[in-house]
Structure formats: structure tokens, C-alpha cells
Amino acid sequence: EVQLVESGGGLVQPGGSLRLSCAASGFTFGSYDMSWVRQAPGKGPEWVSRINSGGGSTYYVDSVKGRFTISRDNAKNTLYLQMNSLKPEDTAVYRCATVAYGRTWRGQGTQVTVSS
Numbered sequence: 001e002v003q004l005v006e007s008g009g010g011l012v013q014p015g016g017s018l019r020l021s022c023a024a025s026g027f028t029f030g031s032y033d034m035s036w037v038r039q040a041p042g043k044g045p046e047w048v049s050r051i052n053s054g055g056g057s058t059y060y061v062d063s064v065k066g067r068f069t070i071s072r073d074n075a076k077n078t079l080y081l082q083m084n085s086l087k088p089e090d091t092a093v094y095r096c097a098t099v100a101y102g103r104t105w106r107g108q109g110t111q112v113t114v115s116s
Contacts, residue, residue, distance in 0.1 A: 001026045002024075002025075002026040002027050002098070002100055002101070002105040003024070003025045003026050003107075004022055004023070004024055004095075004096050004097070004098070004105060004106065004107035005022065005023045005107055005108070006020060006021065006022050006094060006095060006096055006107045006108065006109055006110040007020070007021050007022075007023070007110055008020040008021050008110060009094060009110030009111045009112045009113075010111075010112070010113070011113045011115065012086055012112070012113070012114055013114070013115070013116050014086060014087060014088060014114055014115075014116055015085060015086065016086050016114070017082070017083060017084045017085075017086065018083045018086065018112060019080060019081070019082050019083070020036070020080065020081040020083065020094055020110060020112075021078055021079070021080055022034070022036075022078065022079040022080070022081075022096030022107060023077065023078055024077045024078065024079065024096075024098075025077060027098075027100050027101070029072075029074060029077040030053060030054075030074035030077075031053055032053055032098045032099070032100050033050060033051065033052050033053055033098065033099075034050070034051055034070075034072060034079045034096060034097070034098050035047060035048070035049065035050040035051075035096065035097045035098065036048040036049045036050075036070060036079075036081050036094060036095070036096055036097070037094075037095050037096075037097055037106070038090075038092035038093065038094045038095070038112075039092055039093050039095075039109075040089075040091060040092040041091075041092075046061065046092075047061060048060070048061055048064055048068065048081070048094070049061070049064065049068060049070040049081065050070070051070045051071065051072055051079070054074075055071065055072050055074070058070050058071075063089075064083075064090075067083065067084050067085045067086075068081060068082065068083050068084070069081070069082040069084075070082075079096050081094065083112070086112075086114045087114060088114045088115060089114075090112060090114050091112060091113050091114050091115070092111075092112060093109040093110070093111050093112075094109060094110055094111075094112055095107050095108070095109040095110075
């Protein structure tokens with residue numbers, strides 16, 4: 001069974017940095033594109049970033065371009081999101097996601113809170 005487990009969230013001051021990780025298992029990680037999505041309190045899910053299976057192509061929502069970097073280590077079956085220059089509006093639960101075996105899989109998420 002596909003499992004995605006996020007970690008690395010926490011409380012950080014505006015302007016700070018965090019690195020999220022997503023440990024994947026139950027599927028051939030290196031064969032699938034991966035994404036990060038977030039959901040802020042009282043709002044719907046928002047796609048944040050995507051990386052292709054080989055790691056050579058990345059995509060970002062405009063609001064995080066230049067501040068966030070998605071990457072992956074296919075040898076370790078792990079997805080990352082480096083978040084710099086964090087803003088209060090980045091506060092959300094962050095989940096990694098993939099589409100495999102005909103459906104979308106998401107992890108439980110990790111909370112990121114940006115506040116002074």
C-alpha cells in the first residue's frame with residue numbers, strides 16, 4: 001500500500017526557513033511525479049509545487065516562486081520542500097501527494113505555522 005509520511009513542520013518566525021520531508025513507500029517512488037499541497041485554516045487545498053519523476057523539472061505556484069524549492073532523492077524514496085523567507089500566509093498543513101495506481105494518495109500532513 002502506498003504510504004506518504006511528512007515531517008519537518010513547526011513554528012517559525014516570519015523570514016525564517018523550514019525543510020519538509022516526505023518519506024514514501026509502497027510504490028516505485030522514482031517512477032512518479034510528486035507534489036506538495038497545503039491547506040490553510042478555513043480554506044481549501046492549494047497546490048504548491050510539483051517535481052517530475054527524475055527530478056529535472058519543477059513547478060511552483062506563483063506565491064512561492066523564488067522562496068520554496070522542491071527536490072527529491074529517489075535512492076532514499078524521499079521528497080523535500082525547502083521553504084525560505086516564510087510569511088504568515090504560508091501557515092498551513094502541508095501534504096505530499098502523488099497519483100499512482102489510478103488514484104491520488106496524500107499523507108497526513110505536517111503543520112507549518114509562521115508567526116512572531
